[in-house]
Amino acid sequence: xxxxxxxxxxxxxxxxGAGVLAIGATGLVLSLQTPRPASNxxxxxxxxxxxxxxxATVGGWAEPEVLSARxxxxxxxxxVTATEVVVAGSTVRMLTYNGTVPGPTLHLHPGxxxxxxxxxxxxxxxxxxTHGLHVSAEGNSDNPFxxxxxxxxxxxxxxxxxxxxxxxxxxxxxxxxxxxDQVFGGMYGAIVVDTDDWSDGGSxxxxxxxxxxxxxxxxxxxxxAQRMMGRTGETLxxxxxxxxxxxxxTGSAQRLLLINACASxxxxxxxxxxxxxxxxxxxxxxxxxxxxxxxxLAPGNRADVTVTIPAAETKLxxxxxxxxxxxxxMMGGQSTAGADAVVxxxxxxxxxxxxxxxxxxxxxxxxxxxxxxxxxxxxxxSMGMGGGGGGGMQFLLDGREYSHDRVDQTVQLGTMExxxxxxxxxxxxxxxxHIWPMQVIRESGSETNEIDLRDVVxxxxxxxxTVRINFDRxxxxxxxxxxxxxxxxxxxxxxxxxx
Numbered sequence: 001x002x003x004x005x006x007x008x009x010x011x012x013x014x015x016x017g018a019g020v021l022a023i024g025a026t027g028l029v030l031s032l033q034t035p036r037p038a039s040n041x042x043x044x045x046x047x048x049x050x051x052x053x054x055x056a057t058v059g060g061w062a063e064p065e066v067l068s069a070r071x072x073x074x075x076x077x078x079x080v081t082a083t084e085v086v087v088a089g090s091t092v093r094m095l096t097y098n099g100t101v102p103g104p105t106l107h108l109h110p111g112x113x114x115x116x117x118x119x120x121x122x123x124x125x126x127x128x129x130t131h132g133l134h135v136s137a138e139g140n141s142d143n144p145f146x147x148x149x150x151x152x153x154x155x156x157x158x159x160x161x162x163x164x165x166x167x168x169x170x171x172x173x174x175x176x177x178x179x180x181d182q183v184f185g186g187m188y189g190a191i192v193v194d195t196d197d198w199s200d201g202g203s204x205x206x207x208x209x210x211x212x213x214x215x216x217x218x219x220x221x222x223x224x225a226q227r228m229m230g231r232t233g234e235t236l237x238x239x240x241x242x243x244x245x246x247x248x249x250t251g252s253a254q255r256l257l258l259i260n261a262c263a264s265x266x267x268x269x270x271x272x273x274x275x276x277x278x279x280x281x282x283x284x285x286x287x288x289x290x291x292x293x294x295x296x297l298a299p300g301n302r303a304d305v306t307v308t309i310p311a312a313e314t315k316l317x318x319x320x321x322x323x324x325x326x327x328x329x330m331m332g333g334q335s336t337a338g339a340d341a342v343v344x345x346x347x348x349x350x351x352x353x354x355x356x357x358x359x360x361x362x363x364x365x366x367x368x369x370x371x372x373x374x375x376x377x378x379x380x381x382s383m384g385m386g387g388g389g390g391g392g393m394q395f396l397l398d399g400r401e402y403s404h405d406r407v408d409q410t411v412q413l414g415t416m417e418x419x420x421x422x423x424x425x426x427x428x429x430x431x432x433x434h435i436w437p438m439q440v441i442r443e444s445g446s447e448t449n450e451i452d453l454r455d456v457v458x459x460x461x462x463x464x465x466t467v468r469i470n471f472d473r474x475x476x477x478x479x480x481x482x483x484x485x486x487x488x489x490x491x492x493x494x495x496x497x498x499x
Contacts, residue, residue, distance in 0.1 A: 061244050061344075063206050064100055064189065068107040068198060075115035078103065080122055080173075080187065087235070088242040093218045094186035095122070101240040102208045102261070103189030106171070107198055110164040116156040120148045125175050126182060128156060129434075130191060131300060132169030132283040132455055135159060137435050137478035144174045144434065144479050145404075165365075166194040167283035168257045168302040170208070176402065176493065180263045180485035184212055184231060185219045188261040193283070202356045204255035204304075205246065209318070209343055210237050211262045222486075228393045229326060229336055230264030230427075230484040236318065236341035243342040248309040252354035254346075255279075256305045260297040263485045265338055266321040266428075266458075267297040271307065273314045274346065280304035284365070284437065284453040296321070298430035300456040300483040309346050309354075316343045323484075324427035324461040326383075326393070336427065367451050368439045368468035374415035381459065381482060381492060383425040394491065395482070401491030402481075408494035409480075411471045420466045423459040429487065431465070432456045433496075434478040438467035456483050471498050 067076055083096040097103025108114060120126050127146040135142050141158045148154045169191035173182040190206045211233030213220040222231045238244050248254060260267045271293055278292045279285060282302050295303050323336035384394045394401060398408065411417060418441065421431045432455060440452040443465050459465050481493035 060241070061205075061239075061246050062241060063239050064102050064105050064208075066105045066107050066198065066203065069109060069112040069114075072109075072111060073113050073115065074106060074108060075117075076104075077117045077119060078128075079119045080126055082122065085186075085240065087214070087237065087240065090214075091217070092214050094212075095182055095219075096186055097189055101186040101237070102210075103171070103187070105190040105192065105206050107203075108160055108191065108193045109195055110160055110166070110193065111162040112160045114156070114158040114160065116158075117153060118148060118156060119153040120150055123150050124178060125149055126173045126178070126187075127154070127175050128171055129174035130158060130169060130171050131432075132167070132302070133158065133191065133193075134161060134164055134283075134435055134437065134474070136474055136476065138476035142435065142478075144176075145477070147175070160193065164193055165284050167280050167285055168192060168259060168304060169283050170259050170261060170302070172261065176404070177489050180227070180231065180489050183210075183261065183485055184222075184233065184263045186210075186212070190257065190259055192257060200356070204257050205355070206239065206259070207256045207344065208239055208259045208261055209267060211235060211265050211338070211341075212237065227486045227490065228395075230323065230486045232265050232336070232338040233262070236265075236343065238343050243315075244344050245347050246309075246344050247347045247349035247352040248354045249350050249352070250309055250311045250348040252309050254307050254309060254354065256303075256307060258295075258297065258303045258305060260299055260301050262299050264299060264323075264336075265318075266299065266323060267295075267301075267343070268319040268321040269295045269297065269343065270317060270319060271295065271305070273310050274307040274316070277306045278303060279306055281452075282437075282454045282456065287365075287451060296458065298428075298456050298458040298483065299485070300430060300432055301454070301458075307346070309348055311348055313348075314346045316346065317341070318343050324425075326427065365439075365451055365453060366470070368416060368470060369441060369448075371416055371468075373418040373468060374412075375417040376420075377409070377417065378420045378422055379409075379431070379480070379494075380422045380424055381429045381431065382423075383427070395487045397481075397492055397494045400494075402488075402493040402495075404495075406495065407477065407497045409496040411496065411498045413471055413473065413475055413498050416468060416470045416472075418466060418468050420464055421457065421459050422464045423461060426461050428458065428460050429492070430456050430458050430483040431480070432483040433469065433480040435474050436469050436471060438469050440465060440467050442466035475499055 083099045084091050130142045135158050172188045213234040276292050277289050279289045318341050320337045382396045437453045444463050457465050475498050477497045481488040
């Protein structure tokens with residue numbers, strides 16, 4: 001255990017129980033056994049020093065500091081620690097990256113190299129997943145099997161391909177069994193890949209939305225029933241603030257990079273009154289932007305949306321969304337729907353200059369609907385009664401709970417496959433595949449009429465979604481799972497190997 005404040009002292013999580021918080025084994029464990037020096041003096045001369053953390057308050061607009069690549073490299077220290085932050089005027093202790101919630105925004109370009117010296121000051125294991133990046137999952141790249149013990153560190157080195165699409169990504173911990181606790185505690189940050197220079201007023205508005213619940217000056221404990229349902233926080237945070245104000249001249253354009261960093265909550269966003277245009281989803285720009293009144297973001301989804309500032313105060317609200325019920329008499333059919341919550345309030349203000357809107361480059365993605373797949377397979381997401389990690393409820397993929405020593409799917413590089421994701425349960429499950437994007441072909445029996453690329457696909461209860469996946473690069477092992485992070489931690493995850 002570290003000499004500093006322990007996680008149980010920092011957060012009121014202890015009531016979950018030792019069995020829930022126990023650190024499980026992972027496959028291909030990579031662990032740096034020698035702790036790094038306590039002082040943070042190993043920063044590259046080209047790496048900007050972190051700014052003083054901004055307070056998260058009610059009203060106003062604030063974003064995390066931006067770290068941009070220089071001459072093809074972004075290298076920095078990322079320290080994970082329990083820190084006091086200010087939320088809605090109250091001081092609370094959360095899990096942070098470099099002392100802030102969210103962590104710094106990483107601004108990269110295609111072809112850049114990302115070096116992250118991650119230092120673990122928690123009293124539990126952690127690691128790092130760069131969600132949405134099409135990069136290697138092996139070695140010290142985006143490897144979900146890395147194991148960074150308390151007091152230790154790990155040096156990540158991730159190469160962004162020259163042809164990487166521009167778009168929105170994010171980073172968060174991914175150690176099996178602890179992902180939901182750590183994300184709910186405050187560990188997340190944005191990654192934006194584009195070809196723009198943000199130094200001249202061209203940066204978009206990062207809108208990183210999360211939720212949590214505070215009790216006694218820290219993040220609240222969750223019980224076993226909440227884990228099985230998928231925890232929904234009582235407080236919605238936007239860039240670490242509660243209902244912040246976005247100001248600008250009436251009719252001015254604002255480009256919002258929306259990220260759903262909630263552990264379980266869906267964001268059902270109504271853009272009525274905003275004259276909104278959808279520019280991209282997840283890490284993929286759309287070939288043809290389109291007007292939208294509503295955008296549904298499952299946990300892990302992102303959206304690039306351009307809005308105009310209305311002539312009167314207008315709230316962007318995340319409406320209550322029902323993810324279904326546990327079924328089989330569990331918790332009396334308790335609802336998974338959270339209350340409506342304000343993401344931000346747009347206010348006309350002629351004194352605030354509007355940011356310059358830079359256009360993203362689009363990448364010509366091949367339409368996989370025009371090709372015959374090399375293979376077809378079905379992945380079934382289900383829930384059942386049993387003595388598994390859910391304490392009486394099992395969360396399964398193809399009838400099995402996650403095992404670190406079993407490869408569940410093997411694919412051949414250079415092939416394209418069609419997968420049908422079947423949800424055979426009374427709850428919605430967002431399906432996430434690491435590193436390879438999925439082109440949606442069919443949802444609930446309806447064929448798509450455009451190139452629709454995502455890395456998280458919403459699969460409603462007792463329904464299915466068919467996708468095609470181009471395994472054209474990136475050999476090695478990674479994972480696929482439900483992105484309701486409690487369900488992932490409780491076993492709804494599998495390992496895929498490409499060779």
